[in-house]
Amino acid sequence: MARESLNDVLITGQQTYQSIDNSVGSMSLDPKRHKKNWFVMIGIAFLLLNLFMVSVGWLLYQGVGVWGNNIPTGWAFDIINFVWWIGIGHAGTLISAILLLLKQQWRNSINRFAEAMTLFAVICAAQYPLLHTGRPWVAAYWLLPYPNIMAVWPQFRSPLMWDVFAVSTYATVSILFWFVGLIPDLATLRDKTQNKIGRTVFGFLSLGWRGSMRHWHRYEQAYLLLAGLSTPLVLSVHTIVSYDFAMSVVPGWNITVFPPYFVAGAVFAGFAMVLLLALPVRAWYGLRDLITMRHIDWMCKIMLATGLIVAYGYILEAFYGWYSGNPDEWSLLNWRFFGPYNWAYWSLIFCNCIAPQVLWSPKARQSIPVVFTVSIIVSIGMWLERFVIIPMSLMRNYLPGSDRMYYPTIIDFTMFFGTIGLFFFLMWLFIRFLPVINMFEMKDLLYKLGKTPPAPAEKEKAGVGAE
């Protein structure tokens, strides 16, 4: 792949409103845009999705004992995967909400994509809180506060309870945010499609959008409000997830640095995943002009920055283990550095602290293969981070007599890869049926950048052009 030049523009090539509609909108409308790659990818994802369903079926039939969890390691792959997916889901909201409020225009071409990713990642994450319980058939409703004649309520002091609220709020707001942002584009598709079913479905989903001044006004208001609403969520969700650990007395968990370090780690992992998805999609669908090297460059820089915060977190963890003089913390650290699972710790350090440092180099940031590789490494690293934190801390205890080893089972892996299948299956369906890039925002951007003065004729054609 020839190296693409890094110019300071967010849209390259000769673009018109029409061409944006065409290059993005036709992905939903024209099946011919989806070549072999799409079928191969969704095929693999579908197989993995089936693996997931079989694993879940076996899990429900047998019990959580099909995993490797034990006593003392009550949580392992289940919570690792939960935290990992929730973390990945962070980039979407960050891009949509915080960057919107900060008026970062470069977010426009990747926000739709990232929001969809958030949603699907949250769906994947949401599999675990329920399935990891011993009795999911009662956990499904006992974890929710509902008035009942026994006056039995959930335990509001439990961080797991906070988790239930944090994640469900996050999921709700993410769906709303994503859907509200989709409405103008859905209307475009409704107008453009030749297909009767498409017209009905898109017509229904676009909620009667006509592109009137009043519509745009309401839209902007609603979008801004939702952005304001979800901004604290970006910080709160992973903070609360980190409370699951930080609020406990387990050595290796009970650390005040967890909330910021978890949030940074989430953004780190989230951007890695956005890149992992965006790079092939922009290549396969000819979207290089809309997701430009500038976007990639910025995303790399954010990864680098959050990666450094995460590295700082690791250093602090080690420092406190030593500085606190707490023998339990210190023995845990030794276990991480030199214990039987120390390969996981050192791989984590490599993946999250050392490998991303290549992104200091502008050349590396412009090299698609390098960026792609780093993104994969970071994703693995962030998974390992949770492995180091969750099961590795639990194996080692206050009373050495209760130390036991943890080993995952085959079902642990099939469920993990299964959720990856679920994620990609949804992702590829999204790519097939919905506009992966925010068309109207791109057109708005095109207007604001002054590249192509809007021609009246085109505006009418577009139907939903920026007023």
Place this chain on the structure above:
Amino acid sequence: MDNETKQGRLDLDAIRAKLTGKSGKQYWRSLEQVAETEEFQLWLEDEFPHRRSLLDIDRRSFLKFMGASLAFAGLAGCRSVFMDQEKVVPYVKMPEEMVVGKPLYYASAIPLLGYGVGVLVEQHEGRPTKIEGNPDHPESQGSTSAIIQASILQMYDPDRSQVAMQGTDISTWEEFKKVILGVLTKQKAAAGAGIRILTETVASPLIADQIGDFLKMFPAATWHSWDATGRDNARAGSQGAYGKVVNTTYDLSKADVIVSLDADFLLGMPGSLRYARDFADGRRLEATGGKMNRLYQFESFPTITGASSDHRWAMKASEIGGVAAMIAGGLGLVPTAGEVPDHIQKVVADLQAHQGSSLVIPGDHQPAAVHQLCHAINEKLGNNGKTVLHGPRVDFGPENQLESLTQLTDALNQHKVELLLIFGANPVYTAPADLKFADALGKAKLKVRHGQYFDETSDKCDWHLPQTHFLEEWGDIRAYDGTVSLIQPAIAPLFDSKSQSEMLGILLGVPLSSYDALKNAYKTKLPGKKWDIALNSGVVENTTPGPVAISVTGAAPQIPAPVSGLEVSFRECPNIVDGRYANSGWLQELPRPLTKITWDNAIHMSPSKAQELGLQSEDHAEVALSTGEKIDGGVWVMPGHPKDAITIHLGYGRTKGGTIAEGAGFDVYPLRKSASMLYTGGATVKSLGGSYGLATTQIHHEMDGKDIVRSGTLAELKGNPTLQPEDYEKAEISMYPDEVFDYDGPQWGMTIDLNTCIGCNACVTACQAENNISVVGKDQVKRARELHWIRMDRYYVGGLDEPTETVHQPVMCQHCEKAPCEPVCPVGATVHSHEGLNQMVYNRCVGTRYCSNNCPYKVRRFNYLNFSDNQSQFMDVTFDAPTKQIGDKKFTIPGKVTQGKPHGIQLLKMLNNPDVTVRGRGIMVKCTYCVQRINDSRIEAKKQGRDIKDGEIVTACEQACPTRAIVFGNVADKESRVSKLRADKRSYLLLENLNTRPRTSYLGRVRNPNPEIKA
């Protein structure tokens, strides 16, 4: 057609006439139909009777039928799948003393390797559920061992043999009677010269009398007896010393200095429960006024007795005799040969300083000569009649069982045996390898086996007859000191089995029930009311034999020289002994003391030996003798093991005898020969590569300098009465008052005295029996999912090869005042009671496991799978399809056959304690302080309008504990035992710096080493 013949010829013209003149299509089938004859109508009714009756039914009948049908349809609906179709009826005549829902206790006695221990059997509505110690019994004194606790499981074991078997075919007792009486009648002529009886160690006067009667009937018959881990050496030792066999017991309560020569007297000897109690009483500082006895342990395998000792020296089993000789030499009994090590001189000096209050105990694993020498030593020290008591022999039958079995084998090989009656013993599996007993057995004409399991021996016999469990039979048995107890059943036999006395009754031609046989035997000894008293107390009064006045007559024996090369020592397993308890899931899953291995035996060796051989724990290795025999199994590296030796437990690698027995460990009997029953030398160990895979419950063996088990010497205790470490800082960060929360009512708490805890595991199994704790199996133990509510932690202190100290710490739920598990449960399934219990609400638990993660003590257990009704012992059995020979052809179904065990799950359900919820999958469980027992006492107290008394509530672990190390009670009552122990200076809270403020406290461990001996 019948009709045709009957009705004669049809009138065809008439038919024609009928058909003519009809318009349209007229279908007819037969000529008869057209004729519409009466015969045709009859035939029609005959063919379709219902059609006719339905057509003809009148309105009233129709309504009647309809009403009835509706009513019956409704009744049919009652037989829903959810309703048991068994009838539930109330008692018309209530059995005496029975209150439904209240347990009854019956005194009985359990035979353990022949000797009896008095027990109380808890029985709920006719089914025994738990076994407790009998406080009136001299050995038990109310406590039990893990094996006694687990014996209840054995009764419900579906693998116990259930019917009489002739070869591999099911037969009946009646059939057997016919056969055996025929043979016996024939033998009568020869005075029974061809009859041999083989028993295990018999300490039952009733059985001995019956065998005596049989031998009177057949004077030429011979009685043999065999126990793989019997007390031959002890008997031979006293024979050598005194010229006759006496029963030697020890009174540890009077002993200040104890020297144990490879004796595991706290766990592995008849009388252990009593010895453990007396030993602990001599160390209970708050009761002894600061004095402690002192135990010197010389041992060939790390045992809990060694772990409880003040000085411990590991040496090869064959070298222990040398120590005995040196002690004897020091006392001037034998000439001293060579240099006597300093520490032994000091030990001798200590013994001499405590004449009459010292004690030298030889282990049953030591040769007769060591026993004989110890008799001389004890006499010389003036201990006889004080700490060492001699009584008449307790058991019956041959004195030397090995010799007896050898004679039997010879007789078999000479084809002299026409009828061999085997009672209980399993010689095909346990006999010394060189006897080749299995081959010899085949030479007997008729081989009859009476036993609880269809095992290796049954497999080789012509008849197998099921034997009752002790809970199903009447009988009597002598305790370690000779006291007679009555065995009384707690349930009718579950299967078609008979007790030994009933079986002997058949042979004697007086087939009495075991009750009648026992009643007859005690007709004169226990007349009238005395019988009831004896049954009630479980002990027959005035049967404890008085002391025998004797003195050593024999010359000092020659101590056998130590074996050269690598020594292999054969020891009985602390849990399954010689293999007889191999099919008990509880005992298999109970971590072996010190090694913490479950479900397996292992090749135990010292760390330095393992290093030398390049082996690690769990490696697969082979042990070979110079004579060529070899076995292979898993290696276990064991700190404190003597260097040039390996130890292997007997009882594993069974080939027949139950689902569980057949899957566990490897068989070491092939290495054990009649010349080397205890140990043999010149063995080689080599790695076979790969891992054998052992399931152990503890992987970390040091305390890492943490303040977990506090221990110190008696001297240190004077300077530091709390035994807390020097750098100990009490966390003073609590806003709450110092003591327990201010609630009304009793506040429960527990103390565990680590000074008297010997780590015998009785509490672990007692808790399992009381609280319906499931067995999970080896694979799940490997995955760290065992469900025991009490974890017996074991830590080593000091060097790897020679740990200076081995400590035990039972850890169960600490019932923290500020329990970290409580606030993290999202559904509030674990909450605090007003009496300070940390309660687990099973119904509310969804199984997030957060509570367990947040428990600093990691005492919570989780049902990862459905363990409660799928225990392998009670589930399906899988086996190779038997080959059937029909004519000349053999038929075999390829592959394995899986079959449900008869009554498997029903039996398991009968075992459960009805007062405790049986937990299903996905539920967190933990110690409840036996809340069911608390509630029971509370109800009793309320009924009587009083407060609960101190000591009224006894938890299962406390009740079982042989050393009374566990005390439970009300910590709010300053006068209670538990409060006083909590106030003791040695009392401390585990992980106190976490501010969890546990209700369970520990008392630091104190040792009393000889200050003259440098560790």
